[in-house]
Amino acid sequence: MKAEAETASTDKPSSSRSRRTAILGRQPLGLVFAAPYAVFLAAVFAYPLGLAVWISFQDYFFAAPGAQVDRPFVGLENYKTVLGDPAVRRSFLNVIQFLLINVPLTVVLSLVLASALNGAIRGRAALRVAYYIPYVTASVALVAVWLFLFSSGGMVNQLLGPLAPDPSWLVNSALAMPVIAIFVTWKQLGFFILLYLAALQNVPKELYEAAAVDGARRFRSFTNITVPGVRPATVLVVILATITGANLFTEPYLLTNGGGPDGASSSPVLVMYQKGIEQGNPDTASAIGVILVIGVLLISLVNRKLLERD
Numbered sequence: 001m002k003a004e005a006e007t008a009s010t011d012k013p014s015s016s017r018s019r020r021t022a023i024l025g026r027q028p029l030g031l032v033f034a035a036p037y038a039v040f041l042a043a044v045f046a047y048p049l050g051l052a053v054w055i056s057f058q059d060y061f062f063a064a065p066g067a068q069v070d071r072p073f074v075g076l077e078n079y080k081t082v083l084g085d086p087a088v089r090r091s092f093l094n095v096i097q098f099l100l101i102n103v104p105l106t107v108v109l110s111l112v113l114a115s116a117l118n119g120a121i122r123g124r125a126a127l128r129v130a131y132y133i134p135y136v137t138a139s140v141a142l143v144a145v146w147l148f149l150f151s152s153g154g155m156v157n158q159l160l161g162p163l164a165p166d167p168s169w170l171v172n173s174a175l176a177m178p179v180i181a182i183f184v185t186w187k188q189l190g191f192f193i194l195l196y197l198a199a200l201q202n203v204p205k206e207l208y209e210a211a212a213v214d215g216a217r218r219f220r221s222f223t224n225i226t227v228p229g230v231r232p233a234t235v236l237v238v239i240l241a242t243i244t245g246a247n248l249f250t251e252p253y254l255l256t257n258g259g260g261p262d263g264a265s266s267s268p269v270l271v272m273y274q275k276g277i278e279q280g281n282p283d284t285a286s287a288i289g290v291i292l293v294i295g296v297l298l299i300s301l302v303n304r305k306l307l308e309r310d
Contacts, residue, residue: 049293056286078287088288091259091266092295094177095246098267099299101181103241107234110189114196115226128197132190139187143254146183170256173264180251180265188244192237199233200226235307239300246296249273268292 056078063069082088117128134142149156150169157164165172169179203226211221227234248267252259258274259266268288276285 052286052289055283056290058283060283060286062280062282074283078283079291082284082287082291085284087263087266088268088271090263091268091271092291094263094265095248095267097177098181098184098248099242099245101178102185102245103238105181105185106189106192106241107237109185110192110237111196111227111230111234113189114193114200115222117193118197118200128193131193134187135190137187139250140254142183142187143251146179146255150179167261171261173261176252176256176261176265180248180255183255184245184248184251188241192241195233195237196230199230203229231307235304238303238307242299242303243296246292246299 057073057075058071059074059077060071061069113131117124117131121127147170148154151157152168152171154168157168165175169175207225207229208221211225216224247269249269252265252267252270253273256265259270269292272285272288272292275288276282
């Protein structure tokens with residue numbers, strides 16, 4: 001009996017300790033360091049998203065601070081209005097076209113350039129800085145450069161001469177979104193090159209040496225060693241590029257004067273701004289945002305499943 005009592009008293013502290021570990025983790029101090037970021041996420045992302053979902057089910061409109069107004073529940077009425085709006089549907093088709101150009105181009109170019117910059121080449125540090133500068137440069141400054149290049153009387157049209165498109169690039173309904181996709185790819189390339197450069201440090205150099213001994217050429221080593229070796233980074237690049245592309249706003253707003261011509265380069269976020277801020281319909285704008293979040297989540301999950309499978 002005494003032995004059983006001692007065993008029971010010994011098990012009680014261990015069980016309470018295991019419960020505490022399950023709740024707080026092995027290092028409770030980590031919660032203290034993570035708490036500020038958790039509060040930041042809750043305040044900047046979770047609360048606005050929850051508020052947007054709530055607004056999307058109401059007949060919501062802006063009112064003076066402190067004013068008591070009736071905002072009745074309307075169910076899915078805002079979603080029906082949004083899905084029946086040709087401008088909204090076209091903006092989603094535009095962003096799909098953007099992603100089909102931007103994401104593959106971003107993955108291929110950033111991986112190829114990162115592989116080249118990871119080797120022993122002249123001016124490697126200067127080239128790395130050169131590719132990263134557009135990413136940290138203000139979009140307004142870069143947009144001014146692209147307007148100079150791709151306007152009707154810009155440098156690109158002068159070089160092409162009679163081969164220049166008519167109407168010009170940014171006022172052409174078929175070319176406006178591809179030009180924006182190329183611009184965003186170029187601007188953000190430095191960041192994704194940096195991710196791939198970090199991933200390449202984890203690929204064993206012995207694999208390349210063994211492949212060279214077996215007579216494999218550079219392209220064969222690239223496809224059989226580099227590409228599989230940086231697959232986790234590729235998953236991250238695809239997801240980040242998808243999220244960034246789905247939130248496209250600044251580039252069409254500045255390059256095509258708000259999504260022109262005739263909405264050919266509009267994006268869901270740009271339409272949200274127009275409906276919510278310019279037209280004063282935050283309820284329909286919130287419905288667009290909720291649909292966009294769900295679409296991005298689904299695309300990201302599909303991409304992750306496809307890229308992570310063996």
